Amino acid sequence: MAKILVVDDDKDMCLLLERFLKKKNYEVVVAHSGKEALNCLFRNKIHLILCDYKLEDVTGAELLTSIKNDYPDIPVIIITAYSDIKTAVDAIKKGALDYVTKPLFPDEILLTIEKALRTGAGAAHQPVTEGTLAARNQSADNSKDPIRLSDNFVAGKSPLFKNILEQVRRVAPTDYSVIIYGESGSGKEVLAKEIHQQSRRAKSPFVAVDCGALSRELAGSELFGHEKGSFTGAVGQKVGIFEMADGGTVFLDEIANLSYDIQVSLLRAVQERKIRRVGGNKDIDFNVRIIVASNEELWEAAKKGKFREDLFHRFNEFSIKIPPLRERREDVLQFATHFLHQANEELNKNIKGFTPEVEDVLKKYIWHGNLRELKNVIKRTSLLTDGDYIELISLPFEVTNFAKLNFDVADEGNAAAAAPAKETRETHEEIIPKREETLGENSLRDAAADAEYMTILKALKEVNFNKSKAARLLNVDRKTLYNKIKQFDANNNR
Incomplete structure (x- = not known):
């Protein structure tokens, strides 16, 4: 849930905005002065700031400068009067993301907030703690640390x-x-x-x-x-x-x-x-x-x-x-480490890196969604990890089982895009255990599980691993499909 800081010396306006935004499922923190706003930023994890341009203790320009100096990644929306549109444009030049004019209209302000959260900074500001400082300054392998050309650009x-x-x-x-x-x-x-x-x-x-x-x-x-x-x-x-x-x-x-x-x-x-x-x-x-x-x-x-x-x-x-990321695999661990640093700060964790098995999987996987997919995978695995290193069991099913999904990968020197392989008797034999290996007391149950496994894999490949579409294709609800995948994943990692 996104947390919004509302800054306005008009207490009635703050109360109105607080009630409205809470009904829209946002967390709200209120400040009535520039000094109070900066204190709130220091203590809270803020995703967006909604700030009146005219405050009693500081001007909007002064507060905006302070915010952007200390918290450059937090999007700021300025509230201004119709007659102050030129002022609002000047504020945008100083770093504000957008503006809304008084009187405020619910639909307009909600649309502006949703757009700012979508197109503004990716991660919220995290209050400074010993854990986040340690996460920033520690690395298991300096050779994998991201190279930064500027504050937000990793090479x-x-x-x-x-x-x-x-x-x-x-x-x-x-x-x-x-x-x-x-x-x-x-x-x-x-x-x-x-x-x-x-x-x-x-x-x-x-x-x-x-x-x-x-x-x-x-x-x-x-x-x-x-x-x-x-x-x-x-x-x-x-x-x-x-x-x-x-x-x-x-x-x-x-x-x-x-x-x-x-x-x-x-x-x-x-x-x-x-x-x-x-x-x-x-x-x-x-x-x-x-x-x-x-x-x-x-x-x-x-x-x-x-x-x-x-x-x-x-x-x-x-x-x-x-x-695409699949054509520059040397960069995968570089960006994965960068996204891990971001996840550490966001989750207040101190994960040091990846196990060798995870690094190997990350480098071999074909990242169809490029950096966005890699970032989401690292965020998910960081959330599931309690130890010092991310382990194989925390990776999503489609990533850990990629080697079994019958992809034809072009020459590794060029690392071209992967395409689904034709289903042949040989590729099926790689996935389904041979009959002799499964004979025994539970052979019928094993055969049924193998058939179910193959059917789910085939459906996932047909829809490019979109689980919602796969569930519709298989005529089951999403929860059932997720439980099946979780069960396969657990068996695979035993």
Whole structure:
């Protein structure tokens, strides 16, 4: 459950927000001054801050500066009046993630909070304790410690990743538009942030938007802003991301998902360096660098008529391709160690590393979800681990049983993507014990278990290991499937 810090010297407003957010299943901590807010941050694990820009003891700018200096990863939403929109934009340039205007509307503020928790920092601030300090400073093997280029960017050691770093070093100081290609979960937004951090715009805002999450109706408002009353639900003026990021960098993730009419508006904005709010009648100049990302080649999308060719050429001043994690296995333990450090801080644990068996499994597994999947696996195993090292039994079923799932893996030198192998008599014999080995008192029960095991494995492969889809395919509820997998996993690790 996310914990939100509400900062406002108006006690009635704090009480109203506290009651509303608790009904929406958020934990709430309240502070009535800047000093009290900083004390709350020191004592609590905070996921998001909702802060009035005008406080009695400090200005919003002063408090925002203090928060970002000490807790840079916590997203901050500013509360301001309609007449203070320019102030809100200045706050965003100083590090605020978003803003809401008074009077507050429940749906608007809830949507803004959900978006901030989704797109803001990944992990909450953890209060400082001896355990977290020890976890930060201790490592079982320094050779696996992550290499950091900046506070939030961890570099891999593989030649492929070093080539990416060289490209970043060359393009970052320029104002070139950049296209970043990569599979889902490969770290496209993190790389875009690193380009921003190494550029002359580093002290200005970095504003990211997932184009795949924008509906056709709201995309124009999100990108370019809107005027009050311009459409149903436009209860106030809204500043778009190009105004928010003025002087900085705009990152448009999954750019190919924008509708054709929004692409036309975006092309005009990129060409003229001017935008017009929805419902507005005047052009607004902006100065931003644009970085876009896609999991498909934009040139191919343009040939299919899905993406405007002229917009592609506007963006294609420089491109970087992030290889999937399966093609740079040398980096797996590097990132796994980084995610373990994060999990230690989040869970207040001091896990030192992985057993050799776990390291071997992590390096051999084909990470279909790339870094995102690896991070989730490490978070789960850290939660299940009570000792000093993560052991094999804590890993998910599909990871520990990967060697038995009949994948054909291409040449290990290139470590190309894996594809399900054809089911043959030989591959079945590798998984199902031979008849002679299972004869005995319980041979019929063993045969039934083997058949059930094979059926579940086949279903999991068909749906790319999505357990909910596998349960539907097998015509059982999810709980039954999870229990079966847990039983197989326990038998496998005896």
